[in-house]
Amino acid sequence: MIADEEDHRDLRDALRALCAEFPAEYHRKHGAAETYPEEFITALTEAGWLAAMIPEEYGGSGLGLTEASIIMEEINRSGGNAGHCHGQMYNMGTLLRHGSEAQKKEFLPKIASGELRLQSMGVTEPTTGTDTTKLKTTAVKKGDRYVVNGQKVWISRIQHSDLMILLARTTPLAEVQRKSQGLSIFLVDLKEAIGNGLSVTPIRNMVGHETNELFFDDLEIPAASLIGEEGRGFKYILDGLNAERTLIAAECIGDGYWFVDKMVAYANERTVFERPIGQNQGVQFPIARAYVDIEAANLMRFKAARKFDAHADCGAEANMAKLLAADASWQAANACLQTFGGFGFAEEYDVERKFRETRLYQVAPISTNFILSYVAEHVLGLPRSF
């Protein structure tokens, strides 16, 4: 029924079987208590799904972003929230594409086996926000170490990860020709760092996401933690961000289908004025519109994923897929709450939880305004606005 579903039937069936072991009550309980769904993430890890993108020679299954996006979509479509584990997928891409052979040999087999988790990426800072190239966290080389100082905000899954990809400035802004130069990425061992120069303060938030403020105070990390060449980190991180945007588009699509399925079932079953509410076109049309928008967004998501897998420039498609899918899921969420009437507000129907969860993607990992500005400037050639 949906675009490309048939092509990945076995993958979807396997995911659906695993997700069915974690019914709505499970996700509702963790959502309400704002706790991490440890058993679910462990089951996904043990089944190998979070190692999908690791090449077979390192113990993974060697699949692409297309398949990884289907894994994320199915988690959300089942009523879960892939936001608890999607970091592993896009961070993996960064390590795979830009890490040295020694780094890949050291970390990938352990990530594939589940011994290590690579769930965190530290980019956003409190004083610079989306203006990433102005970030103030510095990493200064001293012998065989880098010394890191600064602050990050909204860094997710730190308490449930062993490793973090960190973006920091290695050459001062005043000394580079372009502001995107002089930034570097590092693979930080969180267990070593926390308490030894890195401190973590959790941020309570409306989606129960495990996310934190990080403070770096002379944190020393081995020089070998550097990924790729010093000063080229911004370019590497952009690659990872395209993967992240495509994966999150897929999660929004999973949410969108979840909302549509819920709406259709409820609109057929709920009877008011002696007829199912779904018999009224005023109720039908928002449901049909939501479905149409999700199907359309799905096409762009697969286009982005295929281009990423072919190592082609997918910046435009990844951004557009994220915008279309986030808008479609948000409209579907709104229609779903309306279709359920008062019951949509009750925790036990899960609509309010998924409504809150999918709202995040209007803002993170990049807000809608910045996607439109990317398309205006980089795709359409309009003047740069900032």
Ligand SMILES: Cc1cc2nc3c(=O)[nH]c(=O)nc-3n(C[C@H](O)[C@H](O)[C@H](O)COP(=O)(O)OP(=O)(O)OC[C@H]3O[C@@H](n4cnc5c(N)ncnc54)[C@H](O)[C@@H]3O)c2cc1C
């Ligand atoms: C739950 C959660 C989890 C997150 N996880 C991570 C993570 O793991 N790692 C990480 O690095 N970050 C993470 N983030 C951060 C997220 O990527 C940022 O919140 C997001 O990129 C927006 O940045 P900001 O909050 O600083 O907003 P700002 O940059 O301050 O922008 C605020 C608003 O102003 C608008 N705006 C600003 N400037 C312009 C302009 N020139 N034109 C038009 N509009 C503009 C923006 O669109 C936005 O709506 C997370 C955030 C949340 C809420």
